[in-house]
Amino acid sequence: MPKAIQLQPILESLQDFYRTHQRLPAYSELQTLAGYRSKGAAAYLVKRLIEKRIVTQDESGRLIPGSALKGTRVLGSVKAGFPSPAEEELLDTLTLDEFLIRKPNATYIVKVSGDSMIEEGIKEGDLVLVERGRQAQPGDIVIAQVDGQWTMKYLEKRGGRMILRAANRKYPEIEPKGELVIGGVVIANVRKYK
Amino acid sequence: MPMSENTNKPLQITSFSRPILHLDCDAFFTSVEQALHPELRGKPVVTGKERGIVACASYEAKALGVKRPMALWEARKKLPDLICLPSDYETYSLYSRRMFSIMREFTPDVEEYSIDEAFADLSGLRRFYRTGYAQIAWKIKEAVQAQLGLTVSVGLSGTKTLAKIASKEKKPDGFTVIRGSQLHEFLPQTPLEKVCGFGPNTVAFLHKRGVTNCWDYVSRPEGWARKALGKIGAELWHELRGDCVYPLVTAEKTDYASIGKTKTFTPPSSDRDFVRAQLMRNMESAFIKLRRYRLRAKWLCIFLRNQEFKSCGAEAEFDRATSSVYEAGPLVSSLFDRVYRGGTSYRLTGIVLSKIEPDRSAQYLLFDDVPKVESFRAIDRVIDEVNELYGKHKLHLGTSLWLARHKQHVSERGDLPQRKTDLLKGETFRQRLGIPVWHVKV
Numbered sequence: 001m002p003k004a005i006q007l008q009p010i011l012e013s014l015q016d017f018y019r020t021h022q023r024l025p026a027y028s029e030l031q032t033l034a035g036y037r038s039k040g041a042a043a044y045l046v047k048r049l050i051e052k053r054i055v056t057q058d059e060s061g062r063l064i065p066g067s068a069l070k071g072t073r074v075l076g077s078v079k080a081g082f083p084s085p086a087e088e089e090l091l092d093t094l095t096l097d098e099f100l101i102r103k104p105n106a107t108y109i110v111k112v113s114g115d116s117m118i119e120e121g122i123k124e125g126d127l128v129l130v131e132r133g134r135q136a137q138p139g140d141i142v143i144a145q146v147d148g149q150w151t152m153k154y155l156e157k158r159g160g161r162m163i164l165r166a167a168n169r170k171y172p173e174i175e176p177k178g179e180l181v182i183g184g185v186v187i188a189n190v191r192k193y194k
Numbered sequence: 195m196p197m198s199e200n201t202n203k204p205l206q207i208t209s210f211s212r213p214i215l216h217l218d219c220d221a222f223f224t225s226v227e228q229a230l231h232p233e234l235r236g237k238p239v240v241t242g243k244e245r246g247i248v249a250c251a252s253y254e255a256k257a258l259g260v261k262r263p264m265a266l267w268e269a270r271k272k273l274p275d276l277i278c279l280p281s282d283y284e285t286y287s288l289y290s291r292r293m294f295s296i297m298r299e300f301t302p303d304v305e306e307y308s309i310d311e312a313f314a315d316l317s318g319l320r321r322f323y324r325t326g327y328a329q330i331a332w333k334i335k336e337a338v339q340a341q342l343g344l345t346v347s348v349g350l351s352g353t354k355t356l357a358k359i360a361s362k363e364k365k366p367d368g369f370t371v372i373r374g375s376q377l378h379e380f381l382p383q384t385p386l387e388k389v390c391g392f393g394p395n396t397v398a399f400l401h402k403r404g405v406t407n408c409w410d411y412v413s414r415p416e417g418w419a420r421k422a423l424g425k426i427g428a429e430l431w432h433e434l435r436g437d438c439v440y441p442l443v444t445a446e447k448t449d450y451a452s453i454g455k456t457k458t459f460t461p462p463s464s465d466r467d468f469v470r471a472q473l474m475r476n477m478e479s480a481f482i483k484l485r486r487y488r489l490r491a492k493w494l495c496i497f498l499r500n501q502e503f504k505s506c507g508a509e510a511e512f513d514r515a516t517s518s519v520y521e522a523g524p525l526v527s528s529l530f531d532r533v534y535r536g537g538t539s540y541r542l543t544g545i546v547l548s549k550i551e552p553d554r555s556a557q558y559l560l561f562d563d564v565p566k567v568e569s570f571r572a573i574d575r576v577i578d579e580v581n582e583l584y585g586k587h588k589l590h591l592g593t594s595l596w597l598a599r600h601k602q603h604v605s606e607r608g609d610l611p612q613r614k615t616d617l618l619k620g621e622t623f624r625q626r627l628g629i630p631v632w633h634v635k636v
Contacts (some may be wrong), residue, residue: 039319051302105292105299106341108632111618116636127618130632133340134291143636150232152636183232183343183634192619 005048010034014054019070023062024055100188106132108184110143110152117152120167126191128152130184138162141186146176152186207374209351212438213316213327215334217297218347218358219368222310223250224346226289227279231618231633234277240269243278244609245458254367271497282611288630289342296338299332302547305442313354315442328371335369354440355433359388374436381434382409391430408434449550450489455480456544459602462501464539469498470530471596473543475527478590480545481519485578488554491547494522496529499542508533514562517553519591527593585624 012031017025025033031042046063049055055063060119067088096169101107112126120141122128128141138157153164153174164174219225223241228234238258242249248264255276260269270276290309297304303315308331316327316335323330331350338346347368349360356372356597363370372380385407386397403422405411410420412434420428432439455476463469473496484491492515508529516522526545558564587594613631614623621627 038321040318044322047302083615105296107629109618109627109629110632110634110636113635122631129629132343133337143632143634145232150634150636184632 005045007054008164009050009084010045010049011172014049018065021120024065025079025109026062028029100129100190103131103134106134107187108132112152114152116166116171118168120154122152122167122189123191126189128186129188129190132184136182136185143183143186145183146174147178150183155182197272199355204524206375207436210374210436210438212352213331214351214354214357214438214442215314215316215331216307216349216354216357216361217293217312217314217334217338218349218365219293219310219593220345220347220362221250221252222289223281223286224255224279226286227282228252229632230285230629230630236284237277238273238275239277239279240266241279242266243280243282244462249281254630255578269425280609282613283610284626285613285630288628289344292342293338293346296341297334299337300334303442303444313357313442316350317357323415331371332369349586351434353389353433353438354442355389355430356436358390358537359384362388377436378409379389381412382407384408386411389430389434391426399423437471449552450487452546452548452550453483453489453491454544454546455483456542457602458542459600462539462541462543463600465596465599466534466536467596468599469534469540469543469611470527471599473498473526473530474523474591474593475597476543476545477522478519478587481517481522481574482578482581482586483548484550485517485553485574488552489550490517490553492516492549492551494526494545494547496526496533497544498530498533498540499544501539501541503541506533511549514559515549515551515553518567518574520570520573521567522591523591523593536595 026038027042031039036042053066055066083187108130110128110130112124130143136155140155142155143152156163156165224239238255239252240248240255246266248262248269251260251262258273294306295313301314305313316330319330334350345367347361347365348359349355349370351360351372360370360372386392417433419431429439435609493511495507495509496506499505510525577589
């Protein structure tokens with residue numbers, strides 16, 4: 001997987017820069033700010049920032065603060081009256097979707113039908129959120145295919161070999177004889193009561 | 195190979211001006227079904243059960259002779275073990291959106307070409323990823339495959355036309371790069387049929403003139419291509435030579451040349467009111483879409499298709515472009531009366547709106563009843579608002595009440611996709627979670 005740009009830290013340093021200098025950085029300054037080695041990378045970042053409406057550009061290509069940046073100026077300035085504390089605090093909240101799901105494009109729902117993870121608190125009828133294409137680590141709960149059967153188990157390491165263990169004493173550990181296919185990693189469990 | 199005066203250098207380009215990628219899902223609808231229902235993997239599967247035709251066939255089914263668009267009974271006769279599934283367009287659309295979104299993690303320049311195809315411009319990414327364009331294209335293919343759990347075929351070249359040929363070169367799970375330095379070897383092996391834009395008639399026409407492959411075509415002078423096939427001929431001539439003529443259309447599509455709505459019903463019906471209601475419902479749907487994009491149309495045509503798959507239609511033009519079903523309804527109804535033949539069984543109705551323009555300032559004709567037209571607009575606005583709240587077609591024209599007389603599709607059970615029958619707690623028939631459900635038994 002490629003490195004996605006982490007916009008949040010860049011946004012913060014951009015806000016700092018804007019507060020201090022009352023202008024936006026030039027490409028070369030942005031390069032330093034973001035810790036890039038090339039101007040091309042900075043140009044790519046600018047493209048992303050424009051996409052997110054954090055900045056816009058004038059005809060000569062200089063950056064102009066967009067709505068997302070300007071918002072902070074209004075909040076920081078006392079001239080416009082007291083900033084609403086609620087508004088400022090809400091900038092950093094997550095929706096339930098964002099909280100539960102890390103990679104929206106790779107996340108699927110699996111409706112649980114068995115009791116193999118009951119001691120982990122995963123019951124029949126629960127909806128587990130499963131991320132595909134993620135490297136599974138020992139200790140993760142995984143959806144895996146063993147000898148043609150799909151199952152949900154802990155992935156564990158036993159003496160250099162990967163095994164699958166149920167969270168239910170009734171079931172024995174599974175040592176895959178053939179290939180172990182990990183279909184996805186369970187990242188959350190949703191149980192809706194009402 | 196005869197080289198003409200303005201093309202007397204060998205066609206070899208060291209680098210393309212634009213690295214363009216074309217990504218095409220392999221047997222998209224059935225691949226989605228196989229990704230979400232692991233028990234279907236490796237088996238012959240088709241979708242389209244609700245329509246009685248093969249909408250998409252899995253590679254396993256294709257290998258056994260089942261093709262699109264074959265009637266389902268015909269496919270079943272050929273292959274009694276064939277698994278027929280109803281189309282689940284909601285899930286396919288979720289997958290489609292994910293595919294575009296994963297591609298946009300690499301580059302913002304993505305064109306959504308169809309539900310399962312996209313172009314991407316990779317210019318300028320080499321420095322960011324510190325690797326070559328082919329490696330970036332490969333990463334995109336792997337990212338899409340890992341996150342969606344299905345295979346895609348990718349082509350990389352210097353123009354959209356070449357990239358599309360490349361992605362079709364090897365399927366499924368293909369990866370083909372056509373470099374500028376290989377063009378002179380690649381084009382002679384490429385038949386004209388592989389070019390998007392050369393239909394069977396064009397190909398036949400070119401064959402008659404001694405042009406049998408793409409190399410022959412680009413070896414003729416540009417003027418020859420323009421004279422023989424017009425502007426498009428010249429554009430394709432450039433595209434095949436690696437000069438990018440067609441830019442990527444990355445903006446969301448909001449302007450339409452035409453808007454069409456068609457719907458099949460089974461079994462075919464000779465009930466006049468029912469068939470008319472089908473047409474009127476299609477008209478309502480088309481106008482809803484028209485209004486959603488704030489457009490209006492000046493021209494429309496309707497068509498009916500009978501049991502023998504023969505179509506007949508009629509067209510009409512308004513004095514003034516409109517976005518209202520109240521203005522279009524009487525016209526559509528009279529066109530229907532002209533086309534409809536009693537005693538014939540119809541299986542499909544459709545409507546196409548064209549001569550579309552932005553619905554900005556109102557323009558009235560001399561004899562228009564302005565208050566009436568304004569009230570139509572007001573009614574449409576209310577209808578759109580109500581349907582936004584309570585569901586599409588909750589508020590509809592009286593004529594579509596006849597739809598209730600027969601079902602859209604009368605056949606065996608299981609014509610609805612599982613997504614609409616196995617609802618999760620809190621989901622309704624109208625609204626479901628925007629996350630695909632993976633049907634593994636665990």
